[in-house]
Amino acid sequence: LLARLLGREDFGAYGVLASTTLMVGALASTSLHVTALKFVAQHQAGAPERAARIYGLCFLSSVIAGAIAAVAIVLASDRLAAYVGHPSLAPLFRITGLTIPFAAINGVQTGRLLALKNIRALALVSIASSATQLAILPIAALLGGLQGLSYGLLGHAVLSCGLHSLALMLVDRAATPSLRLVEFWKERAVLWTFALPHLLSALVSAPAQWWPIMLLSQSPNGLEQVAVFSAAQKWRQLVLFLPGMVSKPSIP
Numbered sequence: 001l002l003a004r005l006l007g008r009e010d011f012g013a014y015g016v017l018a019s020t021t022l023m024v025g026a027l028a029s030t031s032l033h034v035t036a037l038k039f040v041a042q043h044q045a046g047a048p049e050r051a052a053r054i055y056g057l058c059f060l061s062s063v064i065a066g067a068i069a070a071v072a073i074v075l076a077s078d079r080l081a082a083y084v085g086h087p088s089l090a091p092l093f094r095i096t097g098l099t100i101p102f103a104a105i106n107g108v109q110t111g112r113l114l115a116l117k118n119i120r121a122l123a124l125v126s127i128a129s130s131a132t133q134l135a136i137l138p139i140a141a142l143l144g145g146l147q148g149l150s151y152g153l154l155g156h157a158v159l160s161c162g163l164h165s166l167a168l169m170l171v172d173r174a175a176t177p178s179l180r181l182v183e184f185w186k187e188r189a190v191l192w193t194f195a196l197p198h199l200l201s202a203l204v205s206a207p208a209q210w211w212p213i214m215l216l217s218q219s220p221n222g223l224e225q226v227a228v229f230s231a232a233q234k235w236r237q238l239v240l241f242l243p244g245m246v247s248k249p250s251i252p
Contacts, residue, residue, distance in 0.1 A: 001138055028062070
């Protein structure tokens, strides 16, 4: 739908913007999401205070990491736009880069919901988030083109973050961190022993998926080529969605 609304070149530009924010966002949040999931699930029953401290540490770390990643995108926006040969994309890199902190926070909140085994709440939040995305992004693209879509992505990121926060407040009021830094810092060992190794793996996989798109964008009619690749990837994800959902319950 977005491809039809934007046209091939703008949809290719959207692919470049999205892949960049996803790559940087993965570096900022992936390890913290897994850390929150593992340690909250492990300690929630026997040591709930420690589980709360670890969640608070992951939450605060996601805010800091997301903010640093967003600033990095903003500062590098001109160079990124020049690299793909379209300087006009620089403001859009800055707009979409602002989605990263909210995505990082969402990841940690999702990890806690999974750790609490409240699948119903997570499913409702996912449905609400997907429904608002389906409503916001096409309307934003229709009214404002690529720039409107960029603002739509930012608006949806903020809304999705709010939905996850609301779900956690309703499910577990203790989930909202009190931001007592001294208490959180007691659990800093989990960052070095668990989160850091996962971050190192993301440092390999995330750029490996992003770099080919950047190279493709520099070819003749590069953005159109990226549009075709992005459309093919969406179809691939659609085909794999149902088998992936069916296989997850079978994984111990």
